[in-house]
Amino acid sequence: MTGARVELLPVAPEGTTPVGVMTVAGSDSGGGAGIQADLRTFALLGLHGCVAVTAVTVQNSLGVSGFQEIEPDTVAAQIRCVADDIGIGAVKTGMLASAPIIDAVAAQCRASGIGRDAAVPLVVDPVCASMHGNQLLADSALDTLRDNLFPLATVVSPNLDEVRLITGIDVVDAATQRDAAKALHDLGPSWALVKGGHLRSSDESPDLLYDGSEFVELTHERIDTPHDHGAGDTLAAAITCALAHGYTVPDAVAFAKAWVTRGLAAAYPLGAGHGPVNPLWRVGDCG
Template identity: 40%
Template structure:
């Protein structure tokens, strides 16, 4: 059976993030990708210009249609808009046998636009994280989920413990938003085991969709049966290459290069 995975997220008209980035990543990792769209966005590399939530009943219908026809072994969430959409997703996933759930708590766009409501953050904490195997916040998102400021490595570790206490097994706090100019280090708390994945920081504005791509790669690897640690390490390598060899598309925060990993880095 060919591995199959689902992304539940918003559509990025610019193609660099959201379901577009997720499905490109699934394809590169040889996983058949499907989607349930939560919102339609009008955006490009310069920012988000408009957001139109998909009606909740249509979101539910998308999920039911996928459940009725496919053998899905991993699922990820991205932009979930508001509490009503999150509750719909949580209710459906609670009753589906779709394997591991990876939550990318998309809250703020690269240009600074808020993508969820305050009530939605509380609903993610209360309803979605208890169902999740992995959550992948960046530092601002981790601050919101842990309800604490993060300024030091000790803060990162404490925040991960707080988030894990909400019911999720594995917490990955990504280091892209850290104040360290030399490195981008991710902290992983997997059950009782913790470790850092350390890489040199790449100085580039071509980073649109990095979080989506990273979590999608984890999802793809888990859909194929990889262990959580192997999936995380593969995703770290995948996103590093995607950033290191940019496409230089657009006039703002350009998209990452989903073709780059394990190839000759040429289009």
């Protein structure tokens, strides 16, 4: 897979304005996930990245040891000022930290024309479980996520631990993956994506998309690496970039899956724990 070709997105000619996208997420002081992973993906795919910071985390390769939330009004103001001036082709959310921040983001998305029935697509990566499966959002915030943000989403992209927290379904095989996709779609997004990277019963990495009537199966080889920090952020960021270029959701997810698989193949160790997915292969290898 290391040398596999990934079809890339169009890049704006020099001196012209690239397509703009936004991440609404937390900062990762270790640089492996969060807004750092999002901006890295945006830049390497040729898009202009904007940011609404929701929280500042204290973390390294071993995990998160603390975080400070940003005031909800400030989070919303970041979205508003960018949308009003620069414009946004698509938006993704990551770590939203609390129910008040989720409420503020949902309200501002509606006001700024962001979401499934608006001009600007919204990718919701519902960061509510750590890579070790620990719950990161209070139950009240999970309710707010389901009730206020999921109905605005063009696509939601939880990992399997997040699927279990959100729907109560423990995905262990293809049948339960379909059940989970249906349960997620019932919460209101246009498309539900149930990622299979953590489905260790499969020799491959099977992702499943569902729009209420059609299942789309997307499978890539499973990359054997312990260095997968930021994989979910990178996938959602790449989906966001493709949607901003007018891709359909299935095509955007297929593109993003190929991108993150290539990044996993190039992942590197960092510190004493988990290293990050590595889209930096793009710097010296255009395909």
